[in-house]
Amino acid sequence: MTTTFGRFVRTATAAALLSATMLSPALADTTLKFVSWQVDDAGTGDWWKAAIAAFEEANPGVKVEFTKVERAAYADTMTTLFAGGQPPHIVHLASFEFQSFAENGWMENLGPWLDKDGIDMTGWAGQGKCMWNGETACIMMNYFGFIMAYNKALLEQEGLSVPTTYAEFLEVARKTTKDFNGDGITDQYGTGHETKGGAGQYLTEMLSYILDAGAYWTDADGNVTIDTPQMVEGLTRWKTIVKEGLTPIDLSAGDIRKLFADGKIALRLDGPWLYGIMQNGAAAADTVVAEPAFTPPVGGSSNVLGMASEIPDGEKALVWDFIKLVMSPEWQRKYATIGKNTPPSPVADVSGVEQDVPHFPLLIKTMMAASDAGVDRIPTGLEIQYNEFGKMVQEEVQRMLIQDLDPAEVVKVMQERAEAIKNGG
């Protein structure tokens, strides 16, 4: 009996030890998967990493696995992860692509989570874009306005001042486009636009000219509004810039930004992220940021944060804690100081940020200008078909450039095709 009892005690002790040494850590340690294309981005990537470190410190035993996926392969990777039943816990998507995931029921409705914590989203920039089928599919992480960067040395060489209108912009672009040795190869460009790559980026590159001409793809009710005299003017401007060779062609946005930063391009319209690249360029001493020469500036939603709907409830609570952390006024301020970007939170205290980021008031100004004008890169009513719509516009614009078509005819075709896409044709 004693022997049996002793064996029982030994077994029980061993089991308890095993539980303590092996099972407990397994239960306590949780890893949240977080995939993003911004991991190595100067500024924004640093902000994400700092937020993750703060979250991990506040939640011992919880790790955030922050993995980079290139933007070019991002939609493919995320689709595969979700379709295979292995979504990341923290879902980071571009604001033009989350709709398909939400439509499929893959994004958790964050409305009840916001209500539970009494978080008021009034005034949160771009948050309206995160409403999908009456639910809060995501939290808008960035709403921005375009800035115009210029190379003051190149402008001064030609005796030009900083352009404030499209006409002045065109004049500066023409005068700073140079073939120095006359060999037929342009050595310096007046401006730079990405014309190779994704359709979404192509549309964004064109948008400054279109908005300044008073045109847009759809109205507030989602009706297609392409066939207008204003759109004809916008397309004519784009055609002028490309056909006159004022921009290098068939280059990616990264290449264009690098060329500008190295002093090979005089003017560049871009988002706040351009500043970090400028600082590391060969022409850093000559590149300056200013208010865009176009009204209203291009702007709008950029990327969103959400939660996969199918993860266990315990992990959902942790993901929500992370989302809450990055939404907090403290981390929204750090989005400006570390991320060098405009925080969407209306209650973030951004006073004094200009001491670290001298052009920060300009970023706020252009963001507000875009917001006040109701500008967004994703046209209302075409959110879910945005990629298809973008591809169609890119194709028709390329046809206009290659076949030298009249923009007045092009807008008619685009109107017809956009309506067909909208109606599921």
Added chain:
Amino acid sequence: MSRVRLFDLARPSRQHLMGYILLAPAVLLVGLIIVYPLIISIDLSLQAVKLPRIGAPRAPFTTANYERLFASSEFWMACWVTLKLVVVVTAGSLITGVSTALLVNNRFRGRTLARLAMALPWAVPEVIAVVIFAWIFDSSFGLMSWLLVKLGLSNGMVAWVSTPGAAFWAVAITMIWKGFPFVSIMTLAGLQSIPTDFYNAAKVDGANVFQRFRWITLPLLMPVLGVTLVLVILWVFRDFSIIKVLTEGGPLKSTQTLSIMTYDQAFGFFNFGYASAVGVVTLVICVVASLLMLGRQTRAMY
């Protein structure tokens, strides 16, 4: 004892079982990585599904994806581009590959180096090769346009990626560069298996170099060339990364092959049902082409 004898695979009547057992892992692996996705793909193509989900309930059966596909001008355009690319790239790879193989089959100083140089493009990873060619064909600062300008063959930079004809040739040249070494290596192996007695006898009979090539080399190479041809055609059919990196299928769909169309529909527009239909039709075309080619080209002429 009787149980042991039951599994005695050494018995002549059960020797075939051993073969099946040895084959089973390979068959299971093939089933898992080829047949299963194929079945999933065919099943998806017969559903109106935007974004699929493993384990999700099946959507109702429909042939709408195929009806839309065959009525779509985009699909026929992609077929035409694929066909053009198959013909140009296969012919280019074959001519370059056979020529270089004939060259390095001769004895000369530096032959080893020449063979190495010939095989080099095959060894370079495809994505790296495409990035290099993307710079060569860059429309603003590319080497190819610079050369054309310096040689006086062009007045200015050529818009390789934004002109339909130039984009097609940029893709085709890159594919030929990447594909010809495979033909060379296969042809070289075939050339080395031809007995020298045949050439000696032909020389005695007074056959010149072209006659020896026409009546000895080419016929005896046909089994190798036939299989190589099929493999090259299938490679051109399914190749994706070269076109994706260089032109993304543009401009104006001038380089959009069936594989690019499948990708765009699946991951660009999230039309997985429709994309699966494109994929299934591509597979059928590939199978038919392979059967035709293998049936006719792999037989030696003698």
